[in-house]
Amino acid sequence: MEDLGTFRIKFAYFHRAWDRESDSVQVLKSQGRRVLPHEFTLEMDGFIFCPECHTPISRRPKNKEKMTNGRNASFVHLPSYRHIGCNLRVNKGGGRRFETEEEAKKAIADEQLAIISAFIVERPEIKDVKKGNFDHSFIEDINGEVSDVPISRHTGESFKLPSKITTVSGLCRNFDDNYYKYFVFPGDTNARRLDSILVDVNRVNDICDIPKLYFGKVQSSVSGPWDHSIRMTKIFWNRSGDFLDFYFKQNNKDSKDHGIDDNCRGRIILMYGKVERNGLGLCLSNVGWGEFSLLPEKYKYLFEH
Ligand SMILES: [Zn+2]
Numbered sequence: 435m436e437d438l439g440t441f442r443i444k445f446a447y448f449h450r451a452w453d454r455e456s457d458s459v460q461v462l463k464s465q466g467r468r469v470l471p472h473e474f475t476l477e478m479d480g481f482i483f484c485p486e487c488h489t490p491i492s493r494r495p496k497n498k499e500k501m502t503n504g505r506n507a508s509f510v511h512l513p514s515y516r517h518i519g520c521n522l523r524v525n526k527g528g529g530r531r532f533e534t535e536e537e538a539k540k541a542i543a544d545e546q547l548a549i550i551s552a553f554i555v556e557r558p559e560i561k562d563v564k565k566g567n568f569d570h571s572f573i574e575d576i577n578g579e580v581s582d583v584p585i586s587r588h589t590g591e592s593f594k595l596p597s598k599i600t601t602v603s604g605l606c607r608n609f610d611d612n613y614y615k616y617f618v619f620p621g622d623t624n625a626r627r628l629d630s631i632l633v634d635v636n637r638v639n640d641i642c643d644i645p646k647l648y649f650g651k652v653q654s655s656v657s658g659p660w661d662h663s664i665r666m667t668k669i670f671w672n673r674s675g676d677f678l679d680f681y682f683k684q685n686n687k688d689s690k691d692h693g694i695d696d697n698c699r700g701r702i703i704l705m706y707g708k709v710e711r712n713g714l715g716l717c718l719s720n721v722g723w724g725e726f727s728l729l730p731e732k733y734k735y736l737f738e739h
Contacts, residue, residue: 442522442629443509444736445470446482446491454488459544462488463611470735471507472499484511485614486627487520487586502520521627522614524531529624530616531585537595538585542595547616547625551578551597553706559687570603570692573724584623601724602647602704609733619647629736632704638716640677641708648718649729649737650680655694661687666696667703675683679715684726693728702729702737 447466464485469482474493484491495501495512511523515634521530530547541547558573578597586593605612605628616625621644634649650669657665662688671680682694682705687694694703707721718726729737 443484446509447485448478448482450481458725459488468610471509484520484522486522487518489515490516529626531587531624533587538593538595549583549595549618550600552599552620553722554599554601555722557723558571573601575600575604585618585625602706603727606727606729613736635669635680636672638709641711645707647706649702652698652701652703655696655698657686665689677716679719681712683719684716688723692726702734704729
């Protein structure tokens with residue numbers, strides 16, 4: 435995503451009793467309340483924490499929602515924790531690397547890192563699902579292989595780490611927890627935060643053979659009546675370069691199982707794949723069953739600023 439400078443910390447965790455020295459990060463994430471800059475009140479001061487480094491943070495300005503220059507308030511790190519590295523504090527490109535295999539395994543155990551070896555391609559067979567009402571919460575991650583992952587800080591060294599095979603819907607399920615989590619996507623050579631993995635379709639202006647995780651806002655979606663009809667979902671796109679428009683093309687049945695129908699205008703769609711030519715425009719087309727999802731409405735705020 436684009437660099438939003440000091441606006442990079444989209445939300446903070448608010449927890450009145452959490453202690454960084456003695457309590458686990460999972461406690462903060464599961465019991466803490468997610469607070470946006472405009473929701474901050476003075477009584478929260480001292481009890482809100484960075485979603486990545488988990489140090490206490492503050493809002494600037496503290497007691498009103500706007501700066502004197504009219505800009506919206508934002509969360510900022512405290513100088514007293516400057517010795518603790520955080521990628522939300524500095525504008526650090528690239529990704530995160532690990533000193534030892536143990537450090538990487540601990541990050542996986544602490545749910546701060548996940549190795550994705552693949553996304554589920556085929557539609558899983560699930561019984562007891564009512565027609566037209568596919569419940570994605572049934573889909574569990576599949577354990578992938580333990581494989582050599584090149585995320586060591588030392589050149590040429592890789593770690594043996596467990597991977598999983600998952601779905602984009604799975605990433606969307608607890609999207610705000612995942613937003614600042616590190617992932618190694620298929621083929622990646624470092625761990626990157628999900629917010630920096632996501633690519634706005636409005637930054638795309640040509641075909642691209644490397645699969646990436648794109649997001650965009652649905653402008654319209656239409657399909658023929660049949661399951662096998664191709665549903666043409668048009669994405670809001672600032673025309674640039676030589677191409678006319680941007681579509682997500684997927685068969686009607688799979689689209690509808692993901693909630694993509696004639697009425698999903700305005701929703702955010704996430705899709706993993708290659709950008710191809712589509713007539714005079716561009717598209718992602720016929721991606722795997724687990725490679726796309728509508729973002730639940732409650733997480734839309736992460737894409738608005
Ligand atoms: Zn931080």
